[in-house]
Amino acid sequence: MLSINAQTVTLFGRRVSRRRLGELSLLIFMLPALILVIAFVIVPAVWAILISFTNQSLLGPNARNFSFIGIENYLKLFNDPGFWNSLGTSFVFVFGSAFLGQFVIGFTLALLLKQAGVASRGLIGGSVLLAWVIPEIVAVYIWGSVLSFQSGSANQVLLALGMEKQRWLIDTPLLSIIIVNIWRGTAFTMLLFSSALEAIPDTLYDAAAVDGASRWERFRHITLPLIRYTILLDFILITMGTFSVFGIVFAMTGGGPLGRSEIIGVYIYRNAFEYREIGYGSAASVVMLIINLTLALVYLRFTRVKWTVEG
Amino acid sequence: MKTVKLILALLLVVIPLTVPVLAQDAATLTVSFPGDPRSETVNALIEGFIAMKADQGQPVNIVINEPTEGYGDQLLLDFGAGVGPDVFSISAETIPEYVASDLIMPLDDLVAAWDEWDNFPQGMKDMPSMNGSVYAIMYNTDTRVLFYRSDVLEAAGITLPFAPTSWEEIFAAAEQIKANVPDVIPMEVESGTIWGEGTTMDGFFMLFRGANGNFLDPEDGKWIVESPALLDAFSFYERMFGEGYSAAEPFMEPEPWVFWLQEGLANGDVGMAVVVNVVWGLYAPEGPWAIENRDEVLSWTPMPAREPGAGINGLDYVSMGGGWGWAISNATENAELAWEFVQYMTSADAITTYTAGVGGIPSRLDAAVDDPHVAAIVEQVMPYQSFRPLSADYTRVSEQIQIATEKIMLGEATAQEAMEQFAAAVEGIVGADNVKRLPLD
Structure with missing residues (x-):
C-alpha cells in the first residue's frame, strides 16, 4: 500500500512526489480545524448576512414565513437615532478603554515590569492577571459593590477624603464601564508586550548605551521598531475585542440610564432578542463586522507605511 | 491495557446511542421547563407520570430540557430550529407571541371535555386565554x-x-x-x-x-x-x-x-x-x-x-398575578399523550406537591394549602387579582x-x-x- 524511497512515495499504487505528499498531509492535518472554522465561524457569519436582508423575527408571523426585504433593515438602521447613539457610545468606549486604557496602561506596566525585580513582577503581574481570569459576571458583582452609591467602596473613599458621594452609574455611566473594562482587559496587553520585550536581546541595548544613546533614544530606535508588529497585533485584537464587549456592560448598566452607555453589542442584543427582530439585529451585526474589518485594514496599512518609510 | 481502555471508551460512546433504539416501542415526549429552583420537584412529578403510564402498560420515554438561564430564549431558538418540545412550561404573558407564531395548541375542546377544569378559578382560566381560546393550563400563580x-x-x-x-x-x-x-x-x-x-x-x-x-x-x-x-x-x-x-x-x-x-x-x-x-x-x-x-x-x-x-x-x-402553565406544541405528533401529561401535571395532587416544593400560590381551588401565609394570601388577595394585557x-x-x-x-x-x-x-x-x-x- 505504501512504500517509500528517496524522492517519491508509492501510495495506493500511485507514485507521488514527497512534495505533493507534504502538501497533502498538510491539508489533512488542517482539515479538522478547517471544518470547525467553517461550521462555527464562516457559515454563521454568512447566515447572518443573509438573514439581515429578511424580516425574520424570533416570534410572531414573521418567525417562519419570513421574506426577503432587500436593504430595508439597513435603511431602518441608518434612520434610527438609537443606532447612531450606540455607535457613538461604542467609539468612545473603544477609544477610552482600549487605547487610553488597556494599551497605554498595559504597555507601561510591561515596560515597568521588565525593570522590576522578580518579587514585584510576580505580585503586580499576578494581580493584573487576576482581573482578566475571573468570569465577567463576577467582575460585575465586584464593580457593582465598588460603584454602589449608598455603600460602595469608591464613595466611602470619597467620603473619607471629605468629598461628596458620586452617582457613578447615573451621572457617569460610560466612564464607569470604561474603567471596568480597562481593569479587566489590561492584563492581555501587558502579557503580550511582556513577552515581546523579553524577546529583545539585551546586547542591543548595551551596544546602544556604549554608543551614547539616551534612554529615550534606545526606546525609540530599538524597542519600538522591534515590537511594532506586537503593537499592531495588540491594536487589532483589543479594538475588535472591545468593540464586541457585551456581557459586562449589559450586566453593569443594561446600556442605561436611558441609553447613555448603550454600546453596539447591547443595541444588537436588545433588537435581536428582546424585540425578537433577528433580521434587523443581524443587519446591525453586519455593520459592526464591517467596521471591525475596516479598522483592522486601516491598522495594517498604517503600520506598513509608517515603518517602511522610517525603516 | 491501552486496548482495554480504548474499548471501554468506545463502549461508553456507543451504549448511549443504542438506548433510544432499544426503547423504541415506548412513546417519546419532549418536555421543556425552566430548571432551578423547580428542577427537583418537577422531575419527581415527571417520574410519577412515567410510573403511572408504566402501570397502565404504556411505557413512555420523556426527554427533559430544563435550562436555568435564558429559558424563554432557548425555547424560541428550539422552535425556530424545528426541535421544539411537545409540551412546555410557559409564563402566561408570553402566550400571545406563541399564538401569533402558531406554535401553541388551543386547548378548548380538551378542557371542554375535562371534568376537572372547573376546579380552576375564573382568573386562572382567563390568564392563559386569548381571543376566547385557552392555550395553557396554569399550575402556579403569584400575587x-x-x-x-x-x-x-x-x-x-x-x-x-x-x-x-x-x-x-x-x-x-x-x-x-x-x-x-x-x-x-x-x-x-x-x-x-x-x-x-x-x-x-x-x-x-x-x-x-x-x-x-x-x-x-x-x-x-x-x-x-x-x-x-x-x-x-x-x-x-x-x-x-x-x-x-x-x-x-x-x-x-x-x-x-x-x-x-x-x-x-x-x-x-x-x-x-x-x-x-x-x-x-x-x-x-x-x-x-x-x-x-x-x-x-x-x-x-x-x-x-x-x-x-x-x-x-x-x-x-x-x-x-402572573403565573406558569403547561402548554402543548402545535407541531406535536403525540397530542394525546401530551394532553395526558398536562392533565397529570395540573392535577390537584401535582399542584399541591409543586406548591409545597417550589412555593407560589396554587392555581386550583382544590389543591391543599398547608402554609398559613399562602392560605391568608389566597383568602385576602386572590379576589383582587388582575393580569397583564x-x-x-x-x-x-x-x-x-x-x-x-x-x-x-x-x-x-x-x-x-x-x-x-x-x-x-x-x-x-x-x-x-x-x-x-x-x-x-
Missing part, C-alpha cells in the same frame, strides 16, 4: 402585596397593624418614617429599566390598576396611551422620588433587588415595599434571605387602590413603561412629560391607528 417592617413603622409612630386604604395613607406613613426614622428609606416600588419586567408587573401595574387603569380598550382593541389612570400612576412615582420617600441610585445598579429586598427590607433599612408575595418564604428564618424574627418584624397588607373603590372594576384593593406587543410596551419610570425617577421628566413620551413611543411600536388617548380631566 403582589405591600410588605412593611413593623419595627420601623412603630418607631415612626404609626399605629399597627398598618392597613392603608388609599395612596394618601401610604404617603402619610412615608412622611412619618422620613421625619422620625431618618436612617431608613421609607418605601420601595420597583422602578427603572434594570429591574426589567419587575418594574412593570410589581411596581407600575400595582398603581395603574389601583387607578382603574386599562391599556387595551375592550371595544376596539386599541392601546390607550394617555389616560387619567396612567397619569395617576406616573404621578405616584413622581411624588415618591420627588419627596425623597425612595432613592433613585440603587435602582440603577446591577441587581437592585439585593439592595432593596435581600438586604434593605431584611435589615430594616427600608420601611415599606410593594413586592411579590413569594419573598415571605425567602425571608423565613431558614430561607435564603433569612430574617430571624421574621414573624415579629415583617408584615403585609393588601395594596390599596388610589382611594376606596377607585381600583379596577371598582375594587378597594389591587394585586397583579395579553398582546404580542406587550414586551415592547412594557419596556416603554420601564423607561418612563426611569425618566421620572432620575428627574428627567415630569409625570405628564413621561406620559407624553410614552404615548409617542408606543405609537411608534404599534402604529398610530392602534392607539387612542383618553381625555385627562
